[in-house]
Amino acid sequence: MTESSTASTAPARTVTGASIHLDGVMKQYRGQDKPAVARLDLEIEAGNIVTFVGPSGCGKTTTLKMINRLIEPTEGRILIDGRDVTHENPDKLRQSIGYVIQSGGLFPHWSVAKNIGAIPRVLGWDKKRIAERVEYLLDLVGLDAAEFADRLPKDMSGGQQQRVGVARALAADPPILLMDEPFGAVDPITRVRLQDSLIGIQHELGKTIVVVTHDFDEATKLGDKVLILSEGGHIEQYAPPEDILANPATPFVEDFIGSGATLAHLTLSRVRDVEAAPVTTARVGEDSQTVLGRAHAAGHTWVVVVDNHGHPRAWPSLDELAAKPQVSDYIDRRLPVVARSSTLNDALDSMLAASQGGTLVTDGRGAVVGSLSIDTVMEVIRGQLSEARPEEERDGYIEHAEGSSTDEMPVIVAADDEVDEHS
Numbered sequence: 108m109t110e111s112s113t114a115s116t117a118p119a120r121t122v123t124g125a126s127i128h129l130d131g132v133m134k135q136y137r138g139q140d141k142p143a144v145a146r147l148d149l150e151i152e153a154g155n156i157v158t159f160v161g162p163s164g165c166g167k168t169t170t171l172k173m174i175n176r177l178i179e180p181t182e183g184r185i186l187i188d189g190r191d192v193t194h195e196n197p198d199k200l201r202q203s204i205g206y207v208i209q210s211g212g213l214f215p216h217w218s219v220a221k222n223i224g225a226i227p228r229v230l231g232w233d234k235k236r237i238a239e240r241v242e243y244l245l246d247l248v249g250l251d252a253a254e255f256a257d258r259l260p261k262d263m264s265g266g267q268q269q270r271v272g273v274a275r276a277l278a279a280d281p282p283i284l285l286m287d288e289p290f291g292a293v294d295p296i297t298r299v300r301l302q303d304s305l306i307g308i309q310h311e312l313g314k315t316i317v318v319v320t321h322d323f324d325e326a327t328k329l330g331d332k333v334l335i336l337s338e339g340g341h342i343e344q345y346a347p348p349e350d351i352l353a354n355p356a357t358p359f360v361e362d363f364i365g366s367g368a369t370l371a372h373l374t375l376s377r378v379r380d381v382e383a384a385p386v387t388t389a390r391v392g393e394d395s396q397t398v399l400g401r402a403h404a405a406g407h408t409w410v411v412v413v414d415n416h417g418h419p420r421a422w423p424s425l426d427e428l429a430a431k432p433q434v435s436d437y438i439d440r441r442l443p444v445v446a447r448s449s450t451l452n453d454a455l456d457s458m459l460a461a462s463q464g465g466t467l468v469t470d471g472r473g474a475v476v477g478s479l480s481i482d483t484v485m486e487v488i489r490g491q492l493s494e495a496r497p498e499e500e501r502d503g504y505i506e507h508a509e510g511s512s513t514d515e516m517p518v519i520v521a522a523d524d525e526v527d528e529h530s
């Protein structure tokens with residue numbers, strides 16, 4: 108079988124996640140007159156990412172924490188893969204449900220390896236198995252084990268700490284991952300990378316992931332389904348993002364998603380839907396002339412320097428490359444990079460943040476697979492906008508400028524403006 112036919116007939120994704128069923132759950136906090144979450148019924152399919160959004164105080168976190176019983180429901184049942192866990196030992200339950208909070212929630216005096224190994228140690232795994240697991244998970248979340256395993260959280264960036272938080276939550280291979288505003292505390296570019304990394308991990312592992320977020324764009328990007336809640340944990344809509352944008356179920360949802368719903372479709376277009384241009388890659392320490400030969404043959408004017416995992420480090424021009432006999436070990440911290448799962452909005456953001464006319468594209472594990480130019484993205488966006496606006500609405504500048512349009516120019520008059528009938 109050829110490589111391309113393997114790709115086109117790829118088998119369905121492996122699902123290692125478990126389904127979650129909230130059956131009439133209710134939470135009434137002591138001293139409150141109204142329940143934080145009134146009777147809520149929710150079915151989350153195994154292997155899906157579901158995002159919870161809604162205004163502050165609507166009950167997102169309460170609902171999430173009832174799944175692993177960090178908050179005990181006042182009424183109702185929680186079923187995991189059909190099994191009623193409402194009265195199971197909560198500590199045991201939590202060992203099978205990974206939990207990630209904002210900023211990673213790492214133990215500050217423990218190394219990265221010790222943090223990730225916390226639950227496996229409780230489960231009595233031997234040292235070798237834990238060490239192998241730590242190495243596998245660091246690689247999965249895009250961190251180099253040799254560089255990070257012995258670091259303390261304070262010596263890492265917010266985004267790196269958050270990656271370790273995800274690795275720790277996955278340590279005992281739980282079927283479910285709960286995440287409460289996981290990317291709320293990082294800058295927008297890091298946020299995009301963490302989102303992409305999470306999508307990559309989910310595609311690879313097929314876990315069931317529930318994410319609470321304030322950000323509707325994040326909810327639509329990550330979620331196979333989005334749950335929109337209003338006060339009291341009331342379900343306004345629970346559907347795939349495309350359906351919510353196309354058919355908001357209630358006036359609340361319409362208001363919530365805002366008038367930019369047409370533009371919001373752009374947040375659903377992915378980098379993988381646009382063909383990435385091939386790039387010439389070079390390894391650190393490789394002979395520059397050999398790389399130049401490859402780049403010239405491919406007609407490229409720059410190359411991407413990658414590490415042993417194929418992660419991009421810099422994108423020097425051929426002149427810069429030729430200035431040194433070997434490919435040098437330089438990291439360009441402002442390199443624009445997006446994953447195939449990123450949205451076109453993310454791609455534009457990354458280009459703008461780096462003041463570049465293009466961005467590199469990586470796979471779910473951060474290895475370079477190509478590049479995308481601003482022109483390509485703009486072309487797709489223009490196409491989408493014109494599809495969103497019906498033909499008859501598009502009366503061009505030329506027609507108006509030449510006075511050839513038969514349409515009346517619209518005149519907007521305030522209700523109390525006097526209109527002179529004779530002018």
Ligand SMILES: Nc1ncnc2c1ncn2[C@@H]1O[C@H](COP(=O)(O)OP(=O)(O)OP(=O)(O)O)[C@@H](O)[C@H]1O
Pocket residue numbers: 136137139143161162163164165166167168169170321
């Ligand atoms: N421990 C508590 N005791 C009393 N009331 C609480 C408690 N925790 C939350 N609440 C109330 O329950 C309601 C739902 O809170 P919850 O934290 O679930 O909302 P949320 O949608 O996650 O909000 P946010 O987006 O602001 O984090 C709110 O009115 C909140 O004030």
